[in-house]
Amino acid sequence: MNIFLDAMGGDHAPHEIVKGAVDAVKEYDVSLTLVGQRSVIEEALSQYDYPKDKIKILHAQTVIENTEEPAMAIRHKSDSSLVVALEEMKTLENAVLISAGSTGALLAGGLLKLGRIKGIKRPALAATIPKSDGGVFLLIDTGANADCRPEYLEQFAQLGKIYSENVLGKTNPGIGLINIGAEAKKGNSLVKAAYELLAAGDFNFLGNVEARDIPETKADVLVCDGFTGNIVLKLTEGIAAYMINGIKTSIMSSTKGKVGGMLIKDNLKQFKKQFDYAEYGGAPFLGVKGGIIKAHGSSDAFAIKNAIRQSIKFVENDVLKKITENANKMEA
Amino acid sequence: MNIFLDAMGGDHAPHEIVKGAVDAVKEYDVSLTLVGQRSVIEEALSQYDYPKDKIKILHAQTVIENTEEPAMAIRHKSDSSLVVALEEMKTLENAVLISAGSTGALLAGGLLKLGRIKGIKRPALAATIPKSDGGVFLLIDTGANADCRPEYLEQFAQLGKIYSENVLGKTNPGIGLINIGAEAKKGNSLVKAAYELLAAGDFNFLGNVEARDIPETKADVLVCDGFTGNIVLKLTEGIAAYMINGIKTSIMSSTKGKVGGMLIKDNLKQFKKQFDYAEYGGAPFLGVKGGIIKAHGSSDAFAIKNAIRQSIKFVENDVLKKITENANKMEA
Numbered sequence: 001m002n003i004f005l006d007a008m009g010g011d012h013a014p015h016e017i018v019k020g021a022v023d024a025v026k027e028y029d030v031s032l033t034l035v036g037q038r039s040v041i042e043e044a045l046s047q048y049d050y051p052k053d054k055i056k057i058l059h060a061q062t063v064i065e066n067t068e069e070p071a072m073a074i075r076h077k078s079d080s081s082l083v084v085a086l087e088e089m090k091t092l093e094n095a096v097l098i099s100a101g102s103t104g105a106l107l108a109g110g111l112l113k114l115g116r117i118k119g120i121k122r123p124a125l126a127a128t129i130p131k132s133d134g135g136v137f138l139l140i141d142t143g144a145n146a147d148c149r150p151e152y153l154e155q156f157a158q159l160g161k162i163y164s165e166n167v168l169g170k171t172n173p174g175i176g177l178i179n180i181g182a183e184a185k186k187g188n189s190l191v192k193a194a195y196e197l198l199a200a201g202d203f204n205f206l207g208n209v210e211a212r213d214i215p216e217t218k219a220d221v222l223v224c225d226g227f228t229g230n231i232v233l234k235l236t237e238g239i240a241a242y243m244i245n246g247i248k249t250s251i252m253s254s255t256k257g258k259v260g261g262m263l264i265k266d267n268l269k270q271f272k273k274q275f276d277y278a279e280y281g282g283a284p285f286l287g288v289k290g291g292i293i294k295a296h297g298s299s300d301a302f303a304i305k306n307a308i309r310q311s312i313k314f315v316e317n318d319v320l321k322k323i324t325e326n327a328n329k330m331e332a
Numbered sequence: 333m334n335i336f337l338d339a340m341g342g343d344h345a346p347h348e349i350v351k352g353a354v355d356a357v358k359e360y361d362v363s364l365t366l367v368g369q370r371s372v373i374e375e376a377l378s379q380y381d382y383p384k385d386k387i388k389i390l391h392a393q394t395v396i397e398n399t400e401e402p403a404m405a406i407r408h409k410s411d412s413s414l415v416v417a418l419e420e421m422k423t424l425e426n427a428v429l430i431s432a433g434s435t436g437a438l439l440a441g442g443l444l445k446l447g448r449i450k451g452i453k454r455p456a457l458a459a460t461i462p463k464s465d466g467g468v469f470l471l472i473d474t475g476a477n478a479d480c481r482p483e484y485l486e487q488f489a490q491l492g493k494i495y496s497e498n499v500l501g502k503t504n505p506g507i508g509l510i511n512i513g514a515e516a517k518k519g520n521s522l523v524k525a526a527y528e529l530l531a532a533g534d535f536n537f538l539g540n541v542e543a544r545d546i547p548e549t550k551a552d553v554l555v556c557d558g559f560t561g562n563i564v565l566k567l568t569e570g571i572a573a574y575m576i577n578g579i580k581t582s583i584m585s586s587t588k589g590k591v592g593g594m595l596i597k598d599n600l601k602q603f604k605k606q607f608d609y610a611e612y613g614g615a616p617f618l619g620v621k622g623g624i625i626k627a628h629g630s631s632d633a634f635a636i637k638n639a640i641r642q643s644i645k646f647v648e649n650d651v652l653k654k655i656t657e658n659a660n661k662m663e664a
Contacts, residue, residue, distance in 0.1 A: 132574055132577070132578060143512055146512060146518075146519055146520035146521075147520045147521050178563070180475055180478060180558075180559055180562040180563065180566075187478055187559065188478035188479045188557075188559045189478075189479050191559075210566055211562070211563040211564075211565075211566035211567035211570060212566040212567065212569050212570040213570060214567060214570055215570050215571055215573075215574035216570075216574065225520075226512075227512055227519065227520045227523075227560070228559070228560065228563060230512040230543070231510070231512065231543040231560060231563060231564065231567075232543075232563065232567060233543075234512075234542055234543035234544040235543035235544065235546060235564060235567050235568065235571070236567065236571055237544050238543060238544040238545060238546055238547050238548075239547060239567070239568055239571040239572060239575075240571060240575060241547075242464055242547035242548065243571075243572060243575040243576075244575075245464070246464065246603050246606070247579070247599075247600065247603055250599040250600065250602055250603040251596050251599045251600075253599065254598070254599060256595050256596075256598070257595065257596050257598070257599040259592075259595055260591075260592040260593070260594070260595025260596035260599075261592070261595075261596060262592070263588050263589065263591055263592025263593075263595065264583050264588075264589050264592035264593060264596065266586070266588070266589070267579075267582040267583045267585065267586060267589040267592075268579065268582065268583075270582055271578050271579055271582040274578070
C-alpha cells in the first residue's frame, strides 16, 4: 500500500496535514509518504511522538497554488508536491494520493500524469454526503465534467456503484438520477437519455430523484453531470451555513432566546456534526490509473486522518482493479 | 385591471383561494374574477362579508388535475377553470391569471392560449427567493425550459430585469449568472457562452455566482437554465426543511434541549418566516401575452392575497408593455 499525502496543499498545510498523518499511523498501523519541502515537514513532524518508520518524506520544492491554471501548472511545475507525488505513483501499484490543495490541479494532474483507465470515457469526482437517516450517499460527478453526454452519466453510475460497494460498504447500491421531476420522461435531453441507459443497464436503478428529496433520498449513489453536481454540493453547503447562522442570529436577538440557546447548544453541535465533511474523508476522483482523493481545502488533522482511512479501504478493497475490470468489460 | 383567480386549483381550493380574494378586495380596493364552479364558489363566498361588486364569478365546470398531461389537458378540457380563464383573457388588455393548480398546465395554457410575445424566444418561470440580508432575489428560469441556448439566458436576464424593476422595486438590478466558479471562463458550454452575451449586453452584470453564495448574493436577478433553476429552487426548499426538522429532532432528544427549545420557539418561528413563500406571492411566467402567476400548490389565503398584490403591481407598472417593447427592440 502506497499512500502519499500532499503536505503542502490546503488552508492548514503543512501542520494539520502532518498531524493527520501522525494520528493515522498511530491509529491504523499504516505507512505513509508526506510530499513537500523536507525541512518544513521535518520540523512539523518533530513535534510528535510516533513510529518513525511509518512516515517517509518525499521532497518537493514548490507547491501549486489555487490561483494557478491547473493544466499549465501540472505541465510546468515539475518540482511541485503534486507533480512529484504523481510521478512517483506512476511507478507503483496500489498508490493513493491525498491532497487538500487546488482541486483543478489535482484533477488535471490525475488525468495528465496517471491517465484514464482504458474504457473510461470521463473520470469523475465523487462526494460523500450525509442524509437525514444518519447514512450517506455518493454524489457523482461533482464538477470534473461540466459538459456531459448520457453515456458519461451511465459510467458515473458504474464508478459510483463500485466505490459505494467497496469503500462505503453498501450492498447492491441503489442508483438515483438527479432530475427536475419524478416521472421517466422529465428533464433535459441529457437526463432523459441517461434515464434510458440507467434503466436498461445492470443497476439497482431507483429512477429520478428530485432536488427537494435529495436530503432524504433512499439512493446510495446519485448521478448527475458535473455542473449540476457542483451546484448541488455547493448549494447544500451554502444553505446549511445560512440556516445555522440565521438561527443563531435569531436566537441571540432576544434574552429568552439567548437562555434557550445555551440550553440547546449541545443539541445543535451534535446536529452540525452530521454535516461535517471531515467525518467522511475526501472526494475520490474515479477513473484514473491511481487513487486520487481530494480533501476539503479547510481540512484539519481529523479530516486528513479520515481521508487516510478512506484510502486504506480504497486499496484494501481493490477499487482500482474493480474499476479497470468493469471498464474493460464495458468496452468489450 | 382584470385579475382572474383559478378558484379550483391548489391543495386548499376553493376555500383558501376564495378567502384570499375576499381579503384582497378589502385591503387593496381591487376587483377580481374567480373562475370555477359557480355554486361551489358562491357557497364559499357566502361565509364572508365583503363589497359584492368587487368579486365576479366566471363559471367553469371542471378543473385540470396535477396528474393530467398538461398540453393535452389544455387542448381538450375547454370547460376547465384554466382554459375558461385563458380564453377570457385573450379578449382583454392587462389581464393576469393566478393559479395554484398544475404548474405544467398553467405554463402550457399560457403558451398555447395566450402565445409568446413577439421576439421572445422562450418564456420563463421566475421565483422570488429570500436572502440573508432580508431582501429577495429573482431566480429565472426555474423550470419552464429544461434545455436552453445561451441567447435564452440572455433573454431571461432581460425579463428578470424588467420584472425586478417594476414589481420588486429594484433600481438598475444586478444580474448574476449561476455557475460553478467565479471566474469568467468557468462552467459548461452553455454558461460560458451566456456569460459573453451578458457581459456584452445592456446589463448591470455582476458576473458568475457560485451556488454556495446564492443565499448571500448581492445580485437582484440570478439567471440560469430551467433545469439548474429548478434544482436550485427545490434543493433550497429540501435542505431548509431538512435542517429545521433535524434541529427540532436534535433538540427534542434531551430534556435540557426540550426546555431550551421552548425558549427559542418564537425565534425559530421568526426565522422560518423568512422562508415563507407566501410572503412573496407567486412565480411569474414571463414572456407570454398576458400575466400568469403560479401560486404555490399549498397556498393559503395569505399567499393568494400576496399573489393578488403582486398582480396589481404587475399591471400598474405595465410589465407586459415593457416586456413587449423590449422584445421588439431586441428583434429589430
